[in-house]
Amino acid sequence: MNAIEIKNLSKNFGSKQAVCSLDMTVPKGAIYGFIGENGSGKSTTEKMICGLIHPDGGSIKLFGRDYTDADVRAKVGVLIESPGCFPNYSVWNNMKLQAANLNIKNADTEIQRVLKMVRMEGAAGNKYKNCSLGMKQRIGIAMALLGKSDLLVLDEPINGLDADGMRIMREVLCDLGENHGCTILISSHILGELEKIATHYGIIRGGKMIKEMTAEELEESCPTYVALKTKDINRAKANLACKYSRVEEDEAGYIRVYDAKEPEEIVTYLYENGILINEITTAKIGLEEYYIDLMKEGR
């Protein structure tokens, strides 16, 4: 069963088409990285999944049921932009209010459980307004987890976090996915972070899903290459182009050779042609580069 199944989803704001015939499948248990430029329709799609805005067309199914069903909604935890908390109440009281809305029995135990999961048990007594951004985002996730949510929809939860905040958030999300069986739909512009946790990806452009793939498929689509630096860059490029089919120079001045098996063969080959190498390494195209290339293709 898929956690989210979207077919032909559309949403217009006046004459602006925010989402256009979008199809999306998030398998149960996946951590789904939802990627796209600003204004590409990520947040609109997520808000539609959460029931905050109405689609103009198409269908959204959550765990095989219509997304408006009250019983399926109770299984969805949401963090859209920032948590909806009352600033003058303590973290604990905000959690209590959400627990009351969710009709959770043994609310105190449940709140303690989720706060522990996001490593916020020590800050329960703090006023919400006095919490740091990272703490607020984790409170938002704790709120989304109340009532043992099976699906988390997180809209840019790591934006604005410092390195430590990102690390904690990453560990929390991985733990939720791996140890608690949560399906997570997460949008973010911080692709390096997303790459560390996502098992599936969806790339949206202009309100349309242009690519959906698993982390394994991304791995296969992202070739390994040998990157090297030399003083005689033009001659090296010309020589390498005679032997290898894909040789490119990147923005940092490195020559990338995509179809070389080992760096040693390049070192030997260039040495034989009288070119000395200053620096050589093997690397792999990451999600960020893959995404940028994909976006360039569409322009």
Added chain:
Amino acid sequence: MAQRELKFESPSFFKRLKGMLGVDFYRLFHTPMYYIFLAIAAIIPAMILGTSGMENPQTGEIAPQLYTNVWHIIAADSPLYVVNSIAEYANMNMVFIFGGIMVSIFIGHDYKSGYVKQLFTTHAKKQDYMLSKVIVGAFSMACMCITYLIGAVVAGLLTGVSFEVNVMSLVCAIVGKIIMSLGWASLYTFLNIIFRKYFGISIASSFFFGTGILIIGAAAILGNNSLLNIFLYGSSVYACLSANILTVLVCFVCSIVWAVIYTALGTRILSKSDVY
């Protein structure tokens, strides 16, 4: 990867409403503004009674005595839809103006804090939200009616004006006005749902309708016509010092009917439009 068995549970309407009411009442009792409005409701009649008939220390002139009977600050002797003086206007119906502002601030805060976003992504239904706000709004206005009454009595004792009244009619008038809180709360909740993205307009519209200016205007054309009782302000005026059980019944029917209409309309608007 851990797999969890999915269990779908639909909480009943009463369970959902109980949860939401719990949250709204908690918020109400933890909102300083609520106590400020209770205090204002008590101070206003005391101020009006206390300042009328006072001597101006600079000119030596004595301000006109607005009320000779303390209960006139609660309601007029007979239903006066046409208002000729401030004394005929200033009575317990003013509570519904403060109540409107309070409901606007209360609902406005739901949107400002993002609480609605948190709420409507759960199993909460729009109808539950409307009902909860109407009940809490009505409760807060009923409390203001009581503090207004206390303020009036205390001021009456201090100023020494007459307390003579038909107790049964007075009780009916006060009960009628308290019952009207429900209808007024539903109107304000409805207005705040319409203008939910414009906080200033929400407050202004609540104030505008709360003054009953439209009914007063209609009364200027129609005269003291009992047909005006079909409106919230009309029934609120009808609950006067000549009230009886029939008056309470009229207030009850008017309040319930408008509460049902506004709650249904508000629910429909919320269901058909984007929440956040």
